[in-house]
Each structure stands twice: as structure tokens, then as C-alpha cells.
Amino acid sequence: MTDLFSASGLSEGAPQPLADRLRPKSLSEVVGQDHLLGADGPLRRMLDAGRLSSIVFWGPPGVGKTTIARLLASETDLEFEAISAIFSGVKDLRAAFERAEARRSTGKGTLLFVDEIHRFNKAQQDGFLPFVEGGTVTLVGATTENPSFEINGALLSRCQVMVLKRLDETGLGQLIQRAETLEGRALPVAPAARAVLMEMADGDGRYLLNLVEQVYTFAGKGDVLSVEAMSTALQKRAPAYDKSGDGHYNLISALHKSVRGSDPDAAMYWFARMLEGGEDPRFIARRLVVMASEDIGLADPTAMMVAGEAARAFERLGDPEGLIPLAHCVVHLATAPKSNAAYMSLHKARAAARETGSLMPPKTILNAPTSMMKDQGYGDGYIYDHDTEEGVSGQNYFPKEMGRPVFYEPTGRGRERAVLERMNYVAEIRKRYRGDS
Known part of the structure; x- marks a missing residue:
């Protein structure tokens, strides 16, 4: 296999970013994900039982998805193989599965980590199914998008979705402390600037460590950066927001x-x-x-x-x-005062419309522009509402076969209080004049 350092033009002695130097060596060192890795967490229970199922990690960037996958492979004695859906295609997948099958023939299992797994299309995702079902690979996918929408149901049904959380102030503080221990000196910022630094990271541990590394670089010996000096030197991270995701x-x-x-x-x-x-x-x-x-x-x-x-x-x-x-x-x-009564009336009325099909309106309320239609009873007995004392006739406007359902039920909040009073008034007129049938 090509040496990664040589391929990138670097030597193994080349400087490593702080985030890489502080990458956890064991699952116990992972911060902010105790709900998964704690004593009662699902990952810990899997490891204690000695059975690791296929998983999809769903969470924001910089919270440890790749690191946890790598450590899971180490703790279960599986060969770790990683691909990215951004840079890989069908050829790369086929090669990864062939290597996994070759290892399996020698008794060695494979944990296949697929970063940004949601970027694979439906056909590519379907390609995972036989290898996951047959146990050729233990799949660990990582995604920042909702798996319910972005991953095929067939593949998702064979994986357990685990949600990783953005790092809170405690988790970010732990990372800063580890950086200080590694550097052998306190972070050269004022206390207020330390809090601002964590806010700038916006829950992303990797980004925080990149900021910390920049602070150590910018601050001279003995210097302590104020909030203003630190903000000038560093670039605040843009909020995580995907307009289509x-x-x-x-x-x-x-x-x-x-x-x-x-x-x-x-x-x-x-x-x-x-x-x-x-x-x-x-x-x-x-x-x-x-x-x-x-x-x-x-x-x-x-x-x-x-x-x-x-x-x-x-x-x-x-x-x-x-x-x-x-x-x-x-x-x-x-x-404003709130009411969803009109909204709910639409749903109820549409349901009734679907159920009742093509029931005709009462002939009473149909126009009769021809003598034949008059002979058929169209418009017979119609009462012009404005001619009544109350301005309401109380006649029936529903198909006779329906009875009188109620769709709109005003809440009595805000202006709807007056509407409710008006509807009750009309209901009494309807009973007094003609009844509901």
C-alpha cells in the first residue's frame, strides 16, 4: 500500500495539526458522547456483548464520528477501511468489498467506514445490502443529514442509527484542557476570551482545536490575548446551515x-x-x-x-x-391570539368530501334558469336570507343524505370570540326556523 505521507509529499516527521495530535486513543477519551459510550450507552453495551452491528452515525461536523468508528474497529479487532462518498464511486466500493471478502476468507473481519454516506445515490446504497447482510463488512456510515430522508429504507433497516451531539461547554472545555497539557502551558487568552473562543467553535471540537492552535501561534511569549485581539486574529466560523438540508x-x-x-x-x-x-x-x-x-x-x-x-x-x-x-x-x-380552527376545518371537510363522493346539493339552493328545471323542483322553497328579520334563513345547505356535520369550531380566542358568538346565534336561528334536517 502506498505510504500516505509519501503520497501527500510529506514525511512522517512533518508537523501534525493539534486536532490530530489530540485524537483520542481509546473510546474513554472521546468527549461529549456519553449517551452512546457511557456504561449504559448502546455502543458500550454492544462492545460488552462482543457484537457490533452496522451503524449510521448522525451528527454535526467535528463531534467524533470518524474517530469513534476507528476506535470501534480497534476494540473489536476489525480491519478499519475508510472511504468517502464524496470522492468514491462504484469502482472504489467494489474494490473495498473485494478486500473485505479476501480478509474474511482468512478469518479477519472488516469495519467499513463510509463518510458522508448520504452522498451515495440509491443504486450505490443498494450495493451495500448483500455485503452487510452476509457479514462481509460491518458498516459504519457517517452523515450530517437526517438518515430518514437521505438513506434508503432497505439499508437503514439493517443499521442502528446513533445520534451524536454537538459538544457543549463542558466538552469543549475538556478539549482546551487537553491542548494546554499537550502544549505545556495555559491557553494565552483572557478568561472572557476563553468563553468567546468556545462560542466561536459552535459545538465543533475539531474547529475549536484549530482555533486553539491559531491562538498559540499568534500569541507571543508572555502575551495574553484580550477578546478584541483574539477576535481580530481569528475567523469566526459560519453557522452550520444547509439551505437544502x-x-x-x-x-x-x-x-x-x-x-x-x-x-x-x-x-x-x-x-x-x-x-x-x-x-x-x-x-x-x-x-x-x-x-x-x-x-x-x-x-x-x-x-x-x-x-x-x-x-x-x-x-x-x-x-x-x-x-x-x-x-x-x-x-x-x-x-397574535392563536387558532387553528379554520385550518382543521379544511382537513375535516376534505375528508367528508372524499367519503361522500358525488352527493348533489339540495334542490332548494340550486338555481332554476329554465322552466324544465323549475318543474324538477330546482329552487323550490328557497328563502332569501336578506328578507328574514335576522338576515339568516336557517335553511339546510348540505346534501340531505349527509345530515349536518360540524367542520369549523371557533376557539373563542381573540377575534374568534365574536365569531363563536355569531355561530351560536345562527345555530339557534337554524333550530327555530327549519331544524337541521
């Missing part, structure tokens, strides 16, 4: 639920997060219109108007001025 759907879900939960501060935060991540404001505007109708409805009829006008204002003004009316809309929707 999980980040896109997770953050719009967070915005929608914050609006529904009447929390304007949280709603504004997620709105800002999407903007900072590069989301198209027009997408957010469209979703705000949906929220206005789905979650507010007639509890505040002005919400729909505000959302529609905010979307139009952005189209006229563009970025950045057009973001102001969108922010106005976010606050309005979050603080």
Missing part, C-alpha cells in the same frame, strides 16, 4: 413552533439564524403567510394581511430594508 428544515420548524407558541423573542432568534445562514428571505416570507393562516386564522384576521403585505414589501424593497417588514410580521404573528 436539515438546517433548512430544522430552523424553519423552530421558527414556526416559536410563532405558534407565542414567543416573539425565540421567533425573532430563529428568523435571524436563518438570515445569518444565508436563507432566501422570500422562502421565510412564504412560510410566514402559511403560519398566519394555519395557526392564527380568524383569531386575528389582520395577521394574514400583515404577512401578505410583508412579503410584498420585501419584493419591493429587497435586502436589507425589506427584512424590516418581515421582522414586523414575525413579531405580529408571535404575539
Whole structure:
């Protein structure tokens, strides 16, 4: 096999990045993933039982997916073979499987680590099935995308999905301490700058260690960097956000639920997060219109108007001025009274429409533009509502075969309180004039 250092033009004595020098040598050294590797974690139970099944690791970058896979191979005496779905194709997969089959014939198993496994297409993912089922390889895939959407159901059913968490302040702090031990001196930053450094890493341990390495490089002997000096020297990481992937759907879900939960501060935060991540404001505007109708409805009829006008204002003004009316809309929707009654009535009515098929309206409410239709009873007995004392006739508008279902049930919140009173009033008129049948 070609020596990796030679192939890259480096010698084995070439300097290694701090993140590589601090790579855990055992699973006990992995930080931030105790829910998987602790005494009661699923990975620890697998290892204690001596049976490692195929796995898909799902989590953000820099939290240890590759490292854990490599250590699992070491602890189970499997040959570690790694490929990346970004750089590999069918030929590479075939070669990896052939090597695994050759090892198996000599009694040696293979842990095949596939980075960014979601990048393989359906046919390529299907190619894994016989080798996973037959035990030729123990597959460990890594993905930053939701496996439910990005990995074939057949392959996913043969793997256990394990979610890796972004590193919290404790885990990031442990990495800094290990770097200080390795370097033999404290990180040369002020206490406040240390906290800012962890914020800049945004839960990515590998990125944090890269920042730490830069701090050691920039700070001279005896220097202690302030927050300002450190921020000037380092580049803050862009927020993890994929406009076509999980980040896109997770953050719009967070915005929608914050609006529904009447929390304007949280709603504004997620709105800002999407903007900072590069989301198209027009997408957010469209979703705000949906929220206005789905979650507010007639509890505040002005919400729909505000959302529609905010979307139009952005189209006229563009970025950045057009973001102001969108922010106005976010606050309005979050603080408005909530009702999903109109939204739910649509689902109920469509279900009834599917069930009842082609039932005709009552002839009473059908127009009779011809004498033949009049003879057939079209329009016979129709009461013009405006001619009644209350302005409501109370007559039946449903097919006679249906009875009288209820689809719209106003909540009594916000403006819908008046709607509820009005509906109760009409219901009494309906009983008094003609009944419900």
C-alpha cells in the first residue's frame, strides 16, 4: 500500500495539526458522547456483548464520528477501511468489498467506514445490502443529514442509527484542557476570551482545536490575548446551515413552533439564524403567510394581511430594508391570539368530501334558469336570507343524505370570540326556523 505521507509529499516527521495530535486513543477519551459510550450507552453495551452491528452515525461536523468508528474497529479487532462518498464511486466500493471478502476468507473481519454516506445515490446504497447482510463488512456510515430522508429504507433497516451531539461547554472545555497539557502551558487568552473562543467553535471540537492552535501561534511569549485581539486574529466560523438540508428544515420548524407558541423573542432568534445562514428571505416570507393562516386564522384576521403585505414589501424593497417588514410580521404573528380552527376545518371537510363522493346539493339552493328545471323542483322553497328579520334563513345547505356535520369550531380566542358568538346565534336561528334536517 502506498505510504500516505509519501503520497501527500510529506514525511512522517512533518508537523501534525493539534486536532490530530489530540485524537483520542481509546473510546474513554472521546468527549461529549456519553449517551452512546457511557456504561449504559448502546455502543458500550454492544462492545460488552462482543457484537457490533452496522451503524449510521448522525451528527454535526467535528463531534467524533470518524474517530469513534476507528476506535470501534480497534476494540473489536476489525480491519478499519475508510472511504468517502464524496470522492468514491462504484469502482472504489467494489474494490473495498473485494478486500473485505479476501480478509474474511482468512478469518479477519472488516469495519467499513463510509463518510458522508448520504452522498451515495440509491443504486450505490443498494450495493451495500448483500455485503452487510452476509457479514462481509460491518458498516459504519457517517452523515450530517437526517438518515430518514437521505438513506434508503432497505439499508437503514439493517443499521442502528446513533445520534451524536454537538459538544457543549463542558466538552469543549475538556478539549482546551487537553491542548494546554499537550502544549505545556495555559491557553494565552483572557478568561472572557476563553468563553468567546468556545462560542466561536459552535459545538465543533475539531474547529475549536484549530482555533486553539491559531491562538498559540499568534500569541507571543508572555502575551495574553484580550477578546478584541483574539477576535481580530481569528475567523469566526459560519453557522452550520444547509439551505437544502436539515438546517433548512430544522430552523424553519423552530421558527414556526416559536410563532405558534407565542414567543416573539425565540421567533425573532430563529428568523435571524436563518438570515445569518444565508436563507432566501422570500422562502421565510412564504412560510410566514402559511403560519398566519394555519395557526392564527380568524383569531386575528389582520395577521394574514400583515404577512401578505410583508412579503410584498420585501419584493419591493429587497435586502436589507425589506427584512424590516418581515421582522414586523414575525413579531405580529408571535404575539397574535392563536387558532387553528379554520385550518382543521379544511382537513375535516376534505375528508367528508372524499367519503361522500358525488352527493348533489339540495334542490332548494340550486338555481332554476329554465322552466324544465323549475318543474324538477330546482329552487323550490328557497328563502332569501336578506328578507328574514335576522338576515339568516336557517335553511339546510348540505346534501340531505349527509345530515349536518360540524367542520369549523371557533376557539373563542381573540377575534374568534365574536365569531363563536355569531355561530351560536345562527345555530339557534337554524333550530327555530327549519331544524337541521
